Amino acid sequence: MTAAADRTFSISELAQEFDVTTRAIRFYESEGLLTPERQGQRRIYSRRDRVRLMLTLRGKRIGLSLLEIRELFELYDAASNDEPQLTKFVDILSRREQQLTQQMQDIQLVLREIGQLKAQCENWMEKRSGGLPE
Amino acid sequence: MTAAADRTFSISELAQEFDVTTRAIRFYESEGLLTPERQGQRRIYSRRDRVRLMLTLRGKRIGLSLLEIRELFELYDAASNDEPQLTKFVDILSRREQQLTQQMQDIQLVLREIGQLKAQCENWMEKRSGGLPE
DNA sequence: AGCATAGATTACGTTAACGTAAACTGGAAC
DNA sequence: GTTCCAGTTTACGTTAACGTAATCTATGCT
Numbered sequence: 657m658t659a660a661a662d663r664t665f666s667i668s669e670l671a672q673e674f675d676v677t678t679r680a681i682r683f684y685e686s687e688g689l690l691t692p693e694r695q696g697q698r699r700i701y702s703r704r705d706r707v708r709l710m711l712t713l714r715g716k717r718i719g720l721s722l723l724e725i726r727e728l729f730e731l732y733d734a735a736s737n738d739e740p741q742l743t744k745f746v747d748i749l750s751r752r753e754q755q756l757t758q759q760m761q762d763i764q765l766v767l768r769e770i771g772q773l774k775a776q777c778e779n780w781m782e783k784r785s786g787g788l789p790e
Numbered sequence: 791m792t793a794a795a796d797r798t799f800s801i802s803e804l805a806q807e808f809d810v811t812t813r814a815i816r817f818y819e820s821e822g823l824l825t826p827e828r829q830g831q832r833r834i835y836s837r838r839d840r841v842r843l844m845l846t847l848r849g850k851r852i853g854l855s856l857l858e859i860r861e862l863f864e865l866y867d868a869a870s871n872d873e874p875q876l877t878k879f880v881d882i883l884s885r886r887e888q889q890l891t892q893q894m895q896d897i898q899l900v901l902r903e904i905g906q907l908k909a910q911c912e913n914w915m916e917k918r919s920g921g922l923p924e
Numbered sequence: 925a926g927c928a929t930a931g932a933t934t935a936c937g938t939t940a941a942c943g944t945a946a947a948c949t950g951g952a953a954c
Numbered sequence: 955g956t957t958c959c960a961g962t963t964t965a966c967g968t969t970a971a972c973g974t975a976a977t978c979t980a981t982g983c984t
Contacts, residue, residue, distance in 0.1 A: 668960070678961080683942060697949075697962060717896045719853060721940075732907075746911050753904050756897045762851045763890050763897075770887050773866075777880050802930070812931080817972060830980075831932060855970075925984105932979070942968090949962070954955105 665701040670709055684712055687722050689729065718756065799835040804843055818846055821856050823863065852890065 667678045684690050685699075689712050692699040701709075708729065715725040805812045818824050819833075823846050826833040835843075842863065849859040 666960085677943080679944085680942065682962085687941090699961085714896055714900070716941095717893060718900055723940090746908055750908070753901060753908075756901055756904075759851060760894060760897050760901075762848055763894050766848070766852055767887060767890055767894075770890075774880055774884070774887075800930085811973080813974085814972065816932085821971090832980085833931080850971095857970090928983085929981085930979100931981105933977085934975105936973105936975085938971100938973075940970095944967075945965090947963085949960105951959090951961105953958080 663703065665706055667699050667701070670701055670706060674709060674713060676709075676713070681709065684709070684722070688726050689722060719759070797837065799840060801833050801835070804835055804840060808843060808847060810843075810847070815843065818843070818856070822860050823856060853893070 665673075667681055670676075670681060671678050681690070682699075685692065690701070690705050690708055692701045692705050694700065711729075712722070712725055715728070716722075720728075799807075801812050801815055804810075804815060815824070816833075819826065824835070824839050824842055826835045826839050828834065845863075846856070846859055849862070850856075854862075
């Protein structure tokens, strides 16, 4: 049994590590995404909270709203329950899968366009710099 | 010369085709993304406007703000100008490329997780349905 | 002429996700 | 003791991207 398994974190530690403001972290709590303990009035974050913060930020990066992220947390927590819950869970996952796949295709399109545009630009610039040798 | 090359569109035609409200289309105009002609007071959209609307919506899907989309339009229009403009253009493209690549990786991660979760759920549900044969 | 319909203009409302400021607390360091 | 410092609460402000009326206009149809 290693002794550091229950490491905890202060709010500013997490803020630094993930490059968000403490305000944002408290806001996520107010939205039900984090549930830190208290030591007096100070918030004290567990490993679990840290993971949830990570997942929250990743969720945001892929365009989920805080509400959706929270729903996923709740469904995930309750997922070992009854079958209707499970079915709903799978439904949501499928829909999101659908959207994300679409999103990836869009991104790939745009990336290709960007590549072409960049090549074109660099082409032009080369020609210009080579075209007037004093 | 075919005669229909200069087809134009009404606002509600575009609204229908792309499944957005007319309000949104007028809003995009007010933000400088579209520049329809006028026939009296009615807006009359060209092929070019239609393409820009398409690009606007695609930009939104991949998480660009209307302002960013407008900047890209402007840069694209001015791209055949001088070299500093071109350099700036390539810069912006590179940054966006960077972000989009990151975003794609995030999405791929989540898609993998979703796949696993779905498999797990279906696994559970199978076991249950098979476990109680009356 | 009268009416319906599509479109225009103006303006206020809304939601999400925090930012920002003010005022307070509790322990640590000097 | 007092001065920092990190943290807390409360509350109002902000931005983006439209939604939602309300009111007005132009036009084609009957």
